[in-house]
Amino acid sequence: MKVVTGVVGNDIHVVANRLMELSLHARGYEVFNLGVNTHLEEFFDAVVETGAEILLISSLNGEAEGWSREVRTLKAKYKGLDNLVMMIGGNLTVGSGNAEEIEKKYKKYGFDLVCHQVDLNTGLDSLEAFLEQKSLEQRSAS
């Protein structure tokens, strides 16, 4: 499966981004890593260009909060992204916040999976579980 990933906004924190690339690759995904300092449009452009099934956005400095509000409107401008699995992880708020509320908020923004301060492998496990569930549902629907 193809994954587009990167760090959103003017965030330059690169370490986790590199480790995510390594881990995704090891789990058998085809990874398109846009690196740090990536703007929302670039993510969606890359999804269209590569035909990726998964978009995995990360944030360390909490900037994601501001950017994510525009996700739904922006995504709607692109045709054929309805089946795209949207995941976001990292530090999803500036300062501190309640994980449950953060998760709710980001789901409203249009993300299927929200990992606020979850370690890398747990996060990727939850992605795999989600994908499995999704394919089961699709099979039973058809």
Next chain:
Amino acid sequence: MSLLQEEREIILGNEYVDAFDFEEVEAFVKNASKELFISHHFKNKQKMLVQPRGGFPTYKKQFALYEFFVDANVDVLPLTIDSNTRLNDYGTAQKMLRLSEENEMDMLNGYPLINHGYRTTRKMITNFNKPVSLRHGTPDARLLIETAIASGIFEIEGGPITYLLPYSKNFPLDKAFLYWKYVERVCANYSQLNEPINRESFGPLTATLVPPSITIVIQLLEMLLSLEEGVKSFSVSFSQQGSMLQDIVTGAVIKKLAKHYAEEIGCGDAAIHLVYHQWMGAFPTNKDYAEQLINMSTVIASMVGADKIITKTREEATGIPTKEANAKTVADTQYTLRILNGLPNVVDEEEEEILTLEVKAIMEAVFNDPADTLWRKVFNSIKNGVIDVPFSPHIINHNTMITIRDAGKNIRIIDRGNVPIPDRCFEFEKSKCDLNKDTTGIVNDIIHDIGIMQ
């Protein structure tokens, strides 16, 4: 008029510069006190020089910081530049400076030197009469270093590779080389008037599992790029790596090879110094532990035989340090240096040999690039992955080399990527590591290896 002078006049005609007086600045440098030149202190030094970090937006706060440092018996004062100025955004820096002055609240993470100007800043520098080191991170530092030297700042940190690969995603690397060529030439020209201007490279790079071979190669190349333009005083540097032995070996090899390659290009007359950075990676949030770490760094710097040490503070994990915490580190470090006597001479011949072979192999690959000038050879070598900096955010960097720590916490290369590490050295590096792990295991190890000091 020379091409360089024409370019200087364009650069200094910037709208944020208040009438740059070339003749007056030249006369100032010519007659400046020797005390302002770190190269003069290196020549006559009795001990390792201690330099903290620090920059505040307003003149008043910067002056107060220097007073604290001088009270703590500092050897070299820092001037850290704010991030807007680093990106040549003097308009935003101006606005934020005004807000900082009006509100007693810092709106910048450093001193906006261009906006303060050289006439004002020079008053502060000559008042303290200590050498000042310019710390920034600017790919295009042409205006910044002109203003710095005119202010009496006679040490300039940075370089086209070390100020770009750790900090930027897509600033063009070839442009950075050309902008830094200007910096080297201006430094070289001013060096003929009085004591030499010292250039210093930024060895810590990303401070994240960078193997010593890559650090040394980049230090040597920035040194050569500087010396070939006529710079006569240069500092190579690196930061604490996590293993005392690896630091000692790195220090020995970098000193030996810096001299070797300087002589190779006919610049053996230049003075080369070694600078050691206290731990640059993730710091413990426990402030007492942070002080222990800082103290240990000072001990290792002594074992390495550094000419200058650059300090951290107990508040490293929390944000921009206060002037009190910053001055405390200076006093503590001076104390440790004073009581640290009778150091043993540690040599590990095998490790030195392996590291020397690695550096020489990469250097040779760079020199063998078919390009016509050194900077183009280096540019191509970074582009094709002969030089690969782990965890650089820059798009030109290859990111294929993988490093982890061995049992002694030495940084080892387990995947060479495109870097020409000789087979024998690669086998040696791998033999020190447990390679029976899957990628998940290795990723977990890397996460652990990055956070070893926390």
